[in-house]
Amino acid sequence: MTRRTLPALRGFRGLTRIPGQWTALALAGVLAATLATPAQADQALATAKACMSCHSIDKKVVGPSFKEIAARYANDKAAADRLASKIVKGGGGNWGAVAMPANAQVTPDEAKRLSTWVLSLR
Numbered sequence: 001m002t003r004r005t006l007p008a009l010r011g012f013r014g015l016t017r018i019p020g021q022w023t024a025l026a027l028a029g030v031l032a033a034t035l036a037t038p039a040q041a042d043q044a045l046a047t048a049k050a051c052m053s054c055h056s057i058d059k060k061v062v063g064p065s066f067k068e069i070a071a072r073y074a075n076d077k078a079a080a081d082r083l084a085s086k087i088v089k090g091g092g093g094n095w096g097a098v099a100m101p102a103n104a105q106v107t108p109d110e111a112k113r114l115s116t117w118v119l120s121l122r
């Protein structure tokens with residue numbers, strides 16, 4: 001740890017003694033989330049809906065990476081709707097032996113937002 005970072009750390013510890021400051025920090029976080037770009041908001045939705053436990057943006061995990069998916073369907077205009085429906089219902093056969101389970105926690109609108117976001121990744 002360099003000497004330059006220490007005063008900042010001390011300032012941060014100072015904050016922990018005043019609960020009101022935590023409220024301010026939480027509010028700042030909410031504000032930052034509100035001001036986030038749509039793509040960041042969509043990624044946050046994917047994280048909240050547990051998509052990122054099986055997918056990553058650019059590496060295969062249990063499922064294919066989101067960039068691979070975007071590349072495969074780059075010229076497929078019907079892909080956003082088809083993938084949205086598959087996100088909700090689950091299914092397999094396109095990427096290997098493992099199928100995606102249904103994601104019942106995702107509404108059709110959210111699924112469309114997620115499929116559109118995935119397809120926008122390059």
Ligand code: HEC
Pocket residue numbers: 046049050051052053054055062063064069083086087091092093094095096097098099100101103106114115118
């Ligand atoms: C339990 C693991 C798991 C979770 C959770 C999961 N997926 Fe998947 N996903 C997979 C697997 C496995 C595949 C490959 C299915 C196949 O071969 O057709 C896949 C495929 C996909 C595809 C491509 C489908 C196709 O036909 O090409 C998209 C898009 C996708 N997932 C999005 C999501 C989104 C968005 C979420 C969160 C709501 C999510 N996944 C959650 C495992 C998962």
